Amino acid sequence: MGSGSTLAQRALGRELRRLRNAKGMGQSQAARIAETSHQTIGRIEEGQTTRITSLQVNALCDSYGATDEERRICLDLVKEIRASREGKVTASWWRAYADAQDSGFNHYLALEDAASSLTLWKTTIVPGLLQTPAYRRAMGWAERPDMPSEQLERRIEWQTHRQERLKDPHLRITALLYEAILHEQVGGPAVIAEQLGQLAALAEMPNVSVRVVPFNASSHLGAYVGSFTLLEFPVLLSGLSAPPIVYVEGWAGDLYLEREAELQKYTRALREIDRVALTEAESVALIKEHTP
Numbered sequence: 001m002g003s004g005s006t007l008a009q010r011a012l013g014r015e016l017r018r019l020r021n022a023k024g025m026g027q028s029q030a031a032r033i034a035e036t037s038h039q040t041i042g043r044i045e046e047g048q049t050t051r052i053t054s055l056q057v058n059a060l061c062d063s064y065g066a067t068d069e070e071r072r073i074c075l076d077l078v079k080e081i082r083a084s085r086e087g088k089v090t091a092s093w094w095r096a097y098a099d100a101q102d103s104g105f106n107h108y109l110a111l112e113d114a115a116s117s118l119t120l121w122k123t124t125i126v127p128g129l130l131q132t133p134a135y136r137r138a139m140g141w142a143e144r145p146d147m148p149s150e151q152l153e154r155r156i157e158w159q160t161h162r163q164e165r166l167k168d169p170h171l172r173i174t175a176l177l178y179e180a181i182l183h184e185q186v187g188g189p190a191v192i193a194e195q196l197g198q199l200a201a202l203a204e205m206p207n208v209s210v211r212v213v214p215f216n217a218s219s220h221l222g223a224y225v226g227s228f229t230l231l232e233f234p235v236l237l238s239g240l241s242a243p244p245i246v247y248v249e250g251w252a253g254d255l256y257l258e259r260e261a262e263l264q265k266y267t268r269a270l271r272e273i274d275r276v277a278l279t280e281a282e283s284v285a286l287i288k289e290h291t292p
Contacts, residue, residue: 006110007233007242008080010047014243015074016057017045019064033063048107054078108247108254109162116170117232121222121273123178125186126195127229129163130175130202130210135195138187166208170234174209176273177283178222182212182290189292196291203284212283217276221269228266 020030027045031038034056043050057078061071112118112129120127126135133156140152165171177199185192203210213222227249233242246266248255257263278286 006047006114008077009049011242012052012057012074012077012081013045013047015070015077016060016064019061019066019070020045023064025063030060030063033059052078052081105254107256111231111245111247111256112162113165114233114242115231116234117172117174117230119174119176119230119232119270120227121176121225121229121270122181122227123222124180124184124227126177126181126199127175128159129166129173130199131159132191132195132198133160134191135186138191142186166202166205169207172207172209175211176222176270176277177210177212179212179214179286182287193292196287200284200287200291203280203287209280210283210287211274211277211280212286213273213277214286220272220276222273222276225266225269230266230270 020027027038027041031041034041034052036056040050044052054075057074058071061074066074118129120129125139128136131139136156136159137152140147140155166173182196186195199210202208213220229247229249230244231247232244235241243258244263246255246257246263248257257266277283
């Protein structure tokens with residue numbers, strides 16, 4: 001599924017859930033109306049990749065008492081999703097690397113590919129989007145020493161492909177890094193030297209900002225919340241705005257947070273991190289200072 005479809009699927013799910021809740025109807029009743037399972041209704045409302053037809057959406061809109069405008073928005077979103085599936089929107093490049101990815105990471109890649117802004121806070125390792133192949137290789141061996149070499153090289157290949165987005169002038173990337181990252185000897189001096197050199201070079205790109213939070217920074221929320229990424233999105237063709245998402249990558253599983261109260265906590269943390277981070281010029285100077 002293309003990135004446009006990902007946003008449209010999310011928007012359709014939010015709208016159908018809002019209409020259902022306003023009607024006071026449960027998912028099981030909605031499932032009977034759409035002649036599907038309540039699990040499918042749940043996946044649709046969560047914005048997951050699930051097929052839904054215009055007939056089903058019309059039936060749900062009838063039962064929910066949707067206005068003509070609400071119905072039009074839902075049907076336009078269905079058309080947007082269908083257009084992506086039929087190849088009228090660029091296909092997802094990462095599907096070719098399904099064998100090299102961890103299960104479930106496709107969802108994040110679809111969101112990343114659709115985003116217009118990424119704000120990353122990292123405390124221990126360089127963000128994947130900014131890693132060199134050698135750094136990624138060293139991290140791969142550390143994570144899974146038993147991984148076959150062919151699989152690891154495939155991961156490095158798709159990571160390199162993923163970094164093509166850095167050249168997109170419509171994507172804004174802000175990487176906020178804790179100074180500890182500059183000290184971690186991932187792969188040894190030669191690997192870390194190349195990686196820090198790449199960070200300094202990427203910081204010169206007009207759409208990329210790299211800023212370091214030094215060890216001597218005053219206390220801030222970033223020390224408590226851990227690493228996360230805030231993804232923000234452009235306006236859909238339908239005119240709807242896609243709300244941001246906070247992605248928290250975990251060892252045992254990932255979190256996608258989009259409730260307003262959750263977003264407020266993380267945006268507050270970002271303000272605190274931004275307050276104590278060095279300027280871009282100071283950050284590049286510190287990166288170069290730590291380069292072996």
